[in-house]
Amino acid sequence: MKPARSHQHRLHDDNGVFELEGLPRAASPRASRRKAKGYDETGLPGEPASVELQDSSADDEAQDLDGAVHDGSMLVFLNGVLQKPFESLCISRSFVAAGTFLLCFGLAFALLGVSRVAHAEPSPPTARAAAYTRAEMPPPLSVRPMQGPTLSPPPPPPSPSPSPSPSPLPRARSPPPPRPSPSPPPPPSSPPPPVREESWRLHPGRNCWWDGHGAMEVDSPKGTAVAGVHTVHACKEACAQEAHYRCEAILFEKEAAACFRKRHVDVRLCSNDNRFDLYVREDARPPSLATPLIIDTDLSFDVDDVMAVCVAHALHDLGEASLLAIVHDAGYPRGIGAVSVLSHFYAHDDVPLGAYKGEFGLDVEAPSRWKTGDYVPFLTEGLWPSPVRDSTDVPDAVATYRAALAAAEDRSVVIAAIGFATNLARLLRSAADDVSPLNGTELVRQKVRKVVWQGGWYPARHPGQYPRWDQEFNWGCGAKWYVPHEDCHGSAAFVVDNLPASVEQIFSEAGFFMPTGGPLLSCAKEDNPCREALVTNMEKWGLPAEEGRASWDALVVLAAVRGVHEVGAHVEGRGGFNWIDPNGTNIWNGGTDPERRQQYLVMEGDQHWKLMEDDLKRGIQPQAQLDVQYEVNRLLCRPPVALKARVGPG
Numbered sequence: 001m002k003p004a005r006s007h008q009h010r011l012h013d014d015n016g017v018f019e020l021e022g023l024p025r026a027a028s029p030r031a032s033r034r035k036a037k038g039y040d041e042t043g044l045p046g047e048p049a050s051v052e053l054q055d056s057s058a059d060d061e062a063q064d065l066d067g068a069v070h071d072g073s074m075l076v077f078l079n080g081v082l083q084k085p086f087e088s089l090c091i092s093r094s095f096v097a098a099g100t101f102l103l104c105f106g107l108a109f110a111l112l113g114v115s116r117v118a119h120a121e122p123s124p125p126t127a128r129a130a131a132y133t134r135a136e137m138p139p140p141l142s143v144r145p146m147q148g149p150t151l152s153p154p155p156p157p158p159s160p161s162p163s164p165s166p167s168p169l170p171r172a173r174s175p176p177p178p179r180p181s182p183s184p185p186p187p188p189s190s191p192p193p194p195v196r197e198e199s200w201r202l203h204p205g206r207n208c209w210w211d212g213h214g215a216m217e218v219d220s221p222k223g224t225a226v227a228g229v230h231t232v233h234a235c236k237e238a239c240a241q242e243a244h245y246r247c248e249a250i251l252f253e254k255e256a257a258a259c260f261r262k263r264h265v266d267v268r269l270c271s272n273d274n275r276f277d278l279y280v281r282e283d284a285r286p287p288s289l290a291t292p293l294i295i296d297t298d299l300s301f302d303v304d305d306v307m308a309v310c311v312a313h314a315l316h317d318l319g320e321a322s323l324l325a326i327v328h329d330a331g332y333p334r335g336i337g338a339v340s341v342l343s344h345f346y347a348h349d350d351v352p353l354g355a356y357k358g359e360f361g362l363d364v365e366a367p368s369r370w371k372t373g374d375y376v377p378f379l380t381e382g383l384w385p386s387p388v389r390d391s392t393d394v395p396d397a398v399a400t401y402r403a404a405l406a407a408a409e410d411r412s413v414v415i416a417a418i419g420f421a422t423n424l425a426r427l428l429r430s431a432a433d434d435v436s437p438l439n440g441t442e443l444v445r446q447k448v449r450k451v452v453w454q455g456g457w458y459p460a461r462h463p464g465q466y467p468r469w470d471q472e473f474n475w476g477c478g479a480k481w482y483v484p485h486e487d488c489h490g491s492a493a494f495v496v497d498n499l500p501a502s503v504e505q506i507f508s509e510a511g512f513f514m515p516t517g518g519p520l521l522s523c524a525k526e527d528n529p530c531r532e533a534l535v536t537n538m539e540k541w542g543l544p545a546e547e548g549r550a551s552w553d554a555l556v557v558l559a560a561v562r563g564v565h566e567v568g569a570h571v572e573g574r575g576g577f578n579w580i581d582p583n584g585t586n587i588w589n590g591g592t593d594p595e596r597r598q599q600y601l602v603m604e605g606d607q608h609w610k611l612m613e614d615d616l617k618r619g620i621q622p623q624a625q626l627d628v629q630y631e632v633n634r635l636l637c638r639p640p641v642a643l644k645a646r647v648g649p650g
Helices: 031-037 055-065 072-090 096-116 232-240 305-318 336-347 375-378 396-405 422-429 438-447 491-498 529-540 552-562 604-619 623-637 641-647
Strands: 008-013 015-021 143-145 200-207 251-253 258-263 271-283 292-298 321-328 354-355 413-417 448-454 503-506 567-573 575-579 586-589 598-603
Touching: 055 641, 072 604, 232 251, 232 258, 232 271, 292 305, 292 396, 292 552, 305 321, 305 336, 305 413, 305 529, 305 552, 305 623, 321 336, 336 354, 336 529, 375 529, 396 422, 413 552, 422 438, 422 491, 422 503, 448 552, 491 575, 503 552, 503 641, 552 623, 575 598, 604 641
Parallel strands: 292 321, 292 413, 321 354, 413 448, 448 503, 503 598
Antiparallel strands: 008 015, 015 143, 200 271, 251 258, 251 271, 567 598, 575 586
């Protein structure tokens, strides 16, 4: 409930607007009407945004100044003086002379005039009543400058009280009403966590500049110190107010007591400089703030799925994501084994795994014809231990999905769909079971908040263009290489059409011109399966691993966890819908239906993407894409928490 408003009045002088506290609100009808019509104090049309009230006592004083004709006692006196001669000379008397007749006529005219004046409306206030200055204000009234215009309309008038008996004495002012005590300020929302000294690692005598010298800037322009911050502790607090990935470190200049906030920090590239100390954040987000995430991947073909899953594990280590499950959707038995190798490397064997176990992917003459990237057998038959070798070691993906969703908070789960739609189609068709009394559609409606897809073509990059059946791998079930099986054919169309309306769907095709993973060759050792999967696949294709691979899937994972805006993108198409043919081609249909929650992701430079390949060769890229590349590479190069614990601080 809002606190009661105090009675306040405003007067104008040459120095501005002042507020008189304590005056009762009694509005002059004339003043109220003029304000309602939009006239200001000068009588000219003005802004009717604020309604100013004029005190009734000021009206009384103005009426006194107008003359005694409005004083009731004088009117009574005049009436008595004129009425007695009129009655004695003119009532019930025959006129004998013209003079008497003329005298009676004059007395009657005078009485009529007095009567009209007595019943006339009071004249408007004089200029004096509206021309108060601060020097003329009565001493008991306090004056303070206004903080801004009063935009609220006047409150309803108070209930009428019995009129006081008439008195010739001037009416006394009412005592000012008591001012209500101000309500306490609301507590700040989501205060930043207190700075813990153990969550920062000190690198004394290190100076990280910008643009390739070990860091990028949080504040702009480059080299800008945080205003008003002159201690290390305050500098840490200023950094901790930002998300970890937005401010990763502080650089403190000791002599000048200046604070600089840094992101994308690589200590190896920082220079020795005893004027500075570098403090790198190592605190993780509270578990309650982590995004509940399920990865649905076809990790068996292009190595960008490996990069995406490694990014998800790094976000899990940082506390930004809570990996609820990783499910494999391509049907290749060893694909989930490669997923398990990555989980084991990050010491995340407790993250549930599941695999699609239908006919799709196996419906060819012999296992020798099963299509897969060379990194899958390399990981599953190589040096990396893991508890899972193939799909026989894990539950069916639908069972994994249902268990993870049933245990999650309502409307909390985000799904990164970076492969085929086989698992999601089966999930929506699933029946109630011992895990949950809800069928698949009901379970998704209750638990899932958002699905971020990799797939399709959208107007930002392809206005008026549509993909051919062999240009869409994920939704087309790899038809260029596979004979589409009915268990996959049309699954994307079914899922997009049948997801509950409460589930937000975001579609992305971005990532081709953002190659990532190349820095793994210098920041990671050969025992890192993320690194070795990239090297193996790129060598097989005859491409240099140092150049990395497109970030289609890694971008989707990053957007699913942090949000679209945190990857330098925005969404368009709200109110429209994605029409998908069973063969995987799609057409975006615009619309204005507020019930539809389908949108597509747009990044800076998308409208010129055909020119970006030439720009990329010349080293020209939009800043948003450079930021995504840098962030994905930083997450890929981040050692697993378990590995850091084994090796110790470095």
